[in-house]
Structures are given as structure tokens and as C-alpha cells.
Amino acid sequence: MCGIVGYVGEREALQIILNSLQRIEYRGYDSCGVLVQDSNEMEIHAHKSMKSIAQLKKNLSKSKYSGTVGIGHTRWATHGVPSRRNAHPHFDSDGEIAVVHNGIIENFQELKEGPLCNCIFKSDTDTEVIPHLIHQTLKKSLIKNATLKDAVRECLPHLKGSYALIVAAKGFDGLVVARKDSPLIIGVGDRENFIASDVPAVLDQTNRVIYLEEGDIAVVKKDSIYIENDAAEVKREEILIPWTIEDAEKGGYEHFMLKEIHEEPKAIIDTLRGYLSEDGLNLGLELEVSSILMVACGTSYYSALCGKYIIEHLAKVPVQVELASEFNYSDFVLNNMMVMAITQSGETADTLMALKKAKRFGCKTVAITNVVGSSATRIADDTIYVRAGPEIGVAATKSFIVQLITSYLLGLSLANMPGRELEERIADLKRMPQLAQLVIDGEDANIQKQARYLSEYDNVFFVGRGVNLPIALEGALKLKEISYIHAEGYAAGELKHGPFALLTKDTPVIAILTRDNIYEKTLVNVKEIKARGAPVIAIAETGDDEVEKYVDRVIRVPRTSAIFSPIPNTVALHLLAYWTAKARGCEIDKPRNLAKSVTVE
Numbered sequence: 001m002c003g004i005v006g007y008v009g010e011r012e013a014l015q016i017i018l019n020s021l022q023r024i025e026y027r028g029y030d031s032c033g034v035l036v037q038d039s040n041e042m043e044i045h046a047h048k049s050m051k052s053i054a055q056l057k058k059n060l061s062k063s064k065y066s067g068t069v070g071i072g073h074t075r076w077a078t079h080g081v082p083s084r085r086n087a088h089p090h091f092d093s094d095g096e097i098a099v100v101h102n103g104i105i106e107n108f109q110e111l112k113e114g115p116l117c118n119c120i121f122k123s124d125t126d127t128e129v130i131p132h133l134i135h136q137t138l139k140k141s142l143i144k145n146a147t148l149k150d151a152v153r154e155c156l157p158h159l160k161g162s163y164a165l166i167v168a169a170k171g172f173d174g175l176v177v178a179r180k181d182s183p184l185i186i187g188v189g190d191r192e193n194f195i196a197s198d199v200p201a202v203l204d205q206t207n208r209v210i211y212l213e214e215g216d217i218a219v220v221k222k223d224s225i226y227i228e229n230d231a232a233e234v235k236r237e238e239i240l241i242p243w244t245i246e247d248a249e250k251g252g253y254e255h256f257m258l259k260e261i262h263e264e265p266k267a268i269i270d271t272l273r274g275y276l277s278e279d280g281l282n283l284g285l286e287l288e289v290s291s292i293l294m295v296a297c298g299t300s301y302y303s304a305l306c307g308k309y310i311i312e313h314l315a316k317v318p319v320q321v322e323l324a325s326e327f328n329y330s331d332f333v334l335n336n337m338m339v340m341a342i343t344q345s346g347e348t349a350d351t352l353m354a355l356k357k358a359k360r361f362g363c364k365t366v367a368i369t370n371v372v373g374s375s376a377t378r379i380a381d382d383t384i385y386v387r388a389g390p391e392i393g394v395a396a397t398k399s400f401i402v403q404l405i406t407s408y409l410l411g412l413s414l415a416n417m418p419g420r421e422l423e424e425r426i427a428d429l430k431r432m433p434q435l436a437q438l439v440i441d442g443e444d445a446n447i448q449k450q451a452r453y454l455s456e457y458d459n460v461f462f463v464g465r466g467v468n469l470p471i472a473l474e475g476a477l478k479l480k481e482i483s484y485i486h487a488e489g490y491a492a493g494e495l496k497h498g499p500f501a502l503l504t505k506d507t508p509v510i511a512i513l514t515r516d517n518i519y520e521k522t523l524v525n526v527k528e529i530k531a532r533g534a535p536v537i538a539i540a541e542t543g544d545d546e547v548e549k550y551v552d553r554v555i556r557v558p559r560t561s562a563i564f565s566p567i568p569n570t571v572a573l574h575l576l577a578y579w580t581a582k583a584r585g586c587e588i589d590k591p592r593n594l595a596k597s598v599t600v601e
Ligand code: M6R
Pocket: 297, 298, 299, 300, 301, 342, 343, 344, 345, 346, 347, 348, 351, 394, 395, 396, 397, 478, 481, 594, 596, 597, 598
């Protein structure tokens, strides 16, 4: 989604702004823009591009602007087509106040036709109402010597919707920022400060970060940060980000996605380390629940679906799973459930809304997220952090695997099983990093071969059963998202109820064939598929020789007890999606039309 950045300090702002924007390119964008306050001319200069930030950098390489205050924006169009005129920053009529904005102003039309009807609008965006409104407020202000911050504060209540915004004004030696339902951080430096919608944008400059909270307005200058909420000054904690910039960069891999798949074993180790010690398993929260509702979107939703099987199997506690976007407008009966929101970014608008709804209904809420200090953690009563580290590729990989790990931890924490059985399960769990690594080390070459084969097709099915049904759904989502092959995930027993009509020699089927209690039944399903002429690639355990009699190709995964099989199976499917997209020459880290964090409903 859109990204915003700002800089106030003693160095030249332009390069810092452009570099910060490049660090959040992964969020996806269709146009970009920067603005610098030229200290020589006391003017503000903006530049916009429909091409890449690299191109904008090139265009500005000979620019003579010299300024130490700047802002920047990457846009992902919501109101108004992608174009230079709609790219940010946007200005008031006198060109003195400039705004970059992430979010949506829902009542922009109303404002345009009402209090701002005499203003000349130069774009089709919702954002442009903000600088006009600030300008008008400043002019009309009854407060003697009203500051830019006062004007921003006065006009924010008129905006309906969500925003993270940075306001620059001609001649002002700082920036005013504000947030509502959209993330915004301040990177704290030495005689300089940075602003961004996401931590990686500032990480090469500082790891000292302040997360602004709902309703915060801040005035950021080179040597001061003033924050207020509800018109009163507030102090916000400075957090030290444990990631290095190297963590957030590609580390020698061609794509972030491949790097992140290779980090899956480490992410599991880090997550387990946080909650498992010699003293046993401790998630750090009270877990007395009779039933759980999990809400999430996309890949996180599939991890929730898998979590249902895992928790119900291990703990016998009933779990319901809802898509956050559906739950928000449904009549779902929330009777005294613990509501868990799973979200890698902690910023997905639908998931945040679901959390808020659960709170309104008096439910105890838990956020399961990867991002320290993200919005989800502020809304929920408790947080369980998955420790995947920064995930940059738009396709979620290592965050999905540690979300699954969290379900095992939850299941075992809730389980009422004899000590010895619990120890065995924990021992199984501790083997997961090793099993994930075995897939990466031992099967990658074969997966690349199968991927080259798969890359020739336009339609693919994924099938699985039980705890591996959500893994089939995840495999299909991952493949379609980055390779643009049409892929559908199904319960293996369901194909005969309709999708069989689509099976031909040109529709390969990836079948997860774990040796579980329904292995024989899944094998029957595979035989039915073969009988319809579709080629089958099995994901099967090492040592399962039976399977080769019935399928065309096999990807091997190490043997484990069935309930833990989603871990090696997921690693294999993530690699399969990656290598298939690579064989098709796709732009893997930034798939078309997608953004890493979906901060609008
Ligand atoms: O940050 P979240 O986990 O809340 O994001 C939810 C989805 O937008 C996300 O999982 C999306 O489906 C991924 N692109 C899938 O790879």
C-alpha cells in the first residue's frame, strides 16, 4: 500500500528521502513523489514520477535543491487513476502547504462540495482536501499566532476515514504528522529525525523508533519531537528495533521471497526460543478458554484454518475461523470466546476492524503478529509475537510457518495431556527447524525440476485433507499470487463434487499425501484424479514407496507425525511456488496488483 517518509535534520534531505522510499518499494506502488524545502530560496519543490523511484532519483541527480526538510510518497491508487497529477505531495491553492498521505478520506467529496467549494483542486485524489482544509483553517483560525500543528489539529476531526500524514509548510523548519487507523513511526536520530509508514524505511539511519498511537499529532524538528493526543502532550516510548538493515535486505539471494523461505528454519527456532525454556512452555498470557475464534485474511487466514485442526487435535478446544472481512459485517454470535487475530503486519485494515468488533462485544482479544508495536498489538488485550523477522516479499512465507508454530504452542498450552505425552509433542515441535531445513537442503533441486514442468501449465489444482487441506489452499494461493498460474486448492474428497469437470491432461494436480489416518482415502482420491487424465505430483514422505505406483512425479518431505506434517509440506510448497514463478520470469517480490500490507478495507 502507499508509503510515506519524511526527514528533518542537518543533512541534504533529498537523497535520504529517495533512499527511504526505495526501502519501502516492496509495499507496492504505481507512482511516487518527493518534496524538499529549499533553504536557499525558501521555496518548496516537488517532483513526481509515474516510473520507479530509481527513475525519479535519476531525474533529480542534477538538481540543485539544497534543503534539510523533505517528504516523500509511494502511491497505490484508490481515488483517481495512477497519474503524475494524482501522485503526492498535494498542495493548498497557494502552494504553501504540502501533504503526503497514506489511507483514505471517505468524506472528501462532501468536503470538496461543502467547506472547500471555493478551492481549486488539481488532482482527483481524496488527499488533496487535507492541505486545502489546513490552509483554510490557518486563515480562519481564531487562535492568535495559530501554528501549523494547531491548524492540523483543528481540521483532523473533519476528516472521516484513515490517515497517516506528513505536512510540510513553506518556511517551516519541521514537519507535522498525524495518524488514525494507518501506521506511522518516527525514527529518532542525532540532531535529525525520520518519519515513515514502515520501519525498514529508516533502518539504515537509526534503530530507535517511536510508534505513534491512534490520534497522535506530532511536531518533528531536527532536535525535538513533540507529541500530543487529545490536545495534551504525551510521551511515547522509544523502542530499539532488533533487526539490522542486513536483516531487511536480500543477503545475496536473488529475491526476498527465496531468502525468506530459506529463513523458515531460523524463524521457527526464534519463535520457539521465545516461548519454550527449560521451565517449560509459557506463552505469557492467561489461557482459560472454552472456545476460540480466529480472524485473519489471506495467508494468515489459511494459517488460522490449519490452527483449528492443530488446536482441536492437541487441546480438544473448539476453534472457529472467520475471514476478517466477512466477520466484520456478519451476525456472528460471539459468546464468550477468546478472539485471536492473526496478522503478519499487524496493520491489515480488515483484521484490525475484526479485533475492534470483538472488543466491542466484550471478548478477550489476542493479536498474533510479527511486528512489534503494530496497530494490532495496541488494540488487542494481549499479543503473541511470531518471530519471523522482517518479511519483505509480498508473498507471505516465513511468517506463515511461524503462525503455524504458534498454533502448536497454543494447542500444547491449552492441552490437558499427561506430562509424558506433552514432552513428546514438545520434542516433535523442536524437530521442526531440522525438518524444514531437510526440505531446503535435500529436495530443492528436485522441486526446481518439478517447478519447470509446472511452469508450462495455465491451471493447477492443489489437494489435501485434514490438517493439510489449509496447506493445499496456501500452496494454491502462493502459486497464483507470484506465478500468475490459475491455481485452486481443494479438499481431496471434494473434486468429485464438481471440479472433476475441469480435469484434463493439462491440469496438473499437486496432492499432499501424508501418511495419516486418511492416507488410504486420499490415495483413492488420487487414483480418481489419474483416471480423469490429470497428471499428479505428490508431496509424499521419504520412504513411502507405495505412492510412486499411482502418481507421475514426487516431491519428498521428511517423515513426522501427521499433525506436524504441515511444516515440511509448507516449505516444499513455498519452494515450488517460488521456482515456478522464477521459471516463468515473473517479478516475484512485487507481484502485479498486490501490496504487502493491505491497510484499506
Ligand atoms: O499482514 P497480514 O498477515 O494481515 O496480511 C494478510 C494478507 O494480506 C496476506 O497474507 C496476503 O494474503 C499475502 N500476500 C499472501 O502471501
